[in-house]
Amino acid sequence: MEDFIQRYVQAGQTSVANYLLDHFREVGMTTDQLLVYFQLRRYMDRGRQLPNADEIAAHLGWDKQKVYQLLHELITHKLMTITTVTDSQGQKQDAYDFRLLTEKLSQLAVQETQQQAQATVSNDRSAVFNQIETEFGRPLSPLEMESITQWLDQDHYRPELIQLALKEAVLSQAYSLKYMDRILLSWERKNLKTAAQVQREKERQEPRRTNPTNGNGTGGGEVPDVPIFKLTDR
Template identity: 45%
Template sequence: MQQFINAGQTTVSSLLLAHFHELGITNDEFLVYLELKSFYDAGNHFPDMATIAQRLRLSSTQVYQIIHRMIQKKILTIDTTQDEQGRSQDQYDFALMYRKLATYLGQQKRQAVVEETTDQRQQLFEQIETEFGRPLSPIEYETIGAWLDQDHYQPEVIGLALREAVLNQAYSLKYMDRILLSWERKHLTTKQQIQREQEKRQQRQPAASAAATTPTSAIPQIPMYNWAEPTDEDKDKQ
């Protein structure tokens, strides 16, 4: 047990363990990496090749060939440094492999974002077609695409505009566009901001209804708000 404790441990990234094949690393090359890292973690940065070969039950020539392939694949380098006495010493360096892994993970993340965006776009097209009860025309596809790519409206925000249009029985992209512009003028750019504004509007509606049943001489009437129509404040800004 004491020998087990004194031997130390070698820690390997789970990401590297899961994706080393995607980096073009073979099983043999990964085993050599593990052996080299175990020595590195113990303070030996350039272990003897014969020792590596013995532990892997391979010949020194085979280990040399594997290390040579790893250098060619740019996942391993041999760096030369100087110690405190000015003597040159070599060491294995896997920084290129770690950078390669980081690049791969970044590409995977960007690809996932692209796929998610594509799915959201397709779902939005299908949602509008379902609510309108008809296929969209090519021009309508371009209009929705411009909302997403040029105006940078979030798909969920466009979905809320669609809901407003359906509630008002206005099955038109022009109507939805007026709603989106109204929200943009009021700096409502997220689903949460729009929903909070809608809640405030709903709270004002009972007061407006009560005012409609009260004599005008007592309480002035409050006009009902329509997202698609510009307010006096919006007109002043224009």
């Protein structure tokens, strides 16, 4: 047993990124190509940059021609190249290079991020329409839907800001997009573009509400034309 453990440790390990295992098909790699990649990495991690196809075929139990064909496919599909490198003794030698594979994986990650962002935006938009219909207690008309779409696409109001304006309208029992539009325009004039900015403006205005007098003791404090509620209000 001790002899086995020693041989097991001496054989070393080959590290493979889980991201590759999760997405190798999405970058155009077949299962057979992946197995060849594992064998190549095994030798490359040991310092052999251009392992022999005969050895790889022996490990996989395949014909050598199949290994050659798979290596050709990896190059043709732009998953691998053969480059020239300089070893520690200053000698040049050919080596397998998988930077193209890494680039494809990185591009896939960027696409996933973009898709997730688009899905989030789509969900936020749907939430805006659904919440307005719920609070109004009726389906939106085509004209109302067009107005909300304009808020999002042309005026570039964030969904969270539209939802805050809806809350203000509901608190005032004004179930109208026109009322919401006045609120949004008021916030736009104050350059309030996020929920956090609305909250800060609310906190800034509170002292004026509690003490609406000027230095002479007469009324002169500024009261905001549209009330701004706390985000924690229910």
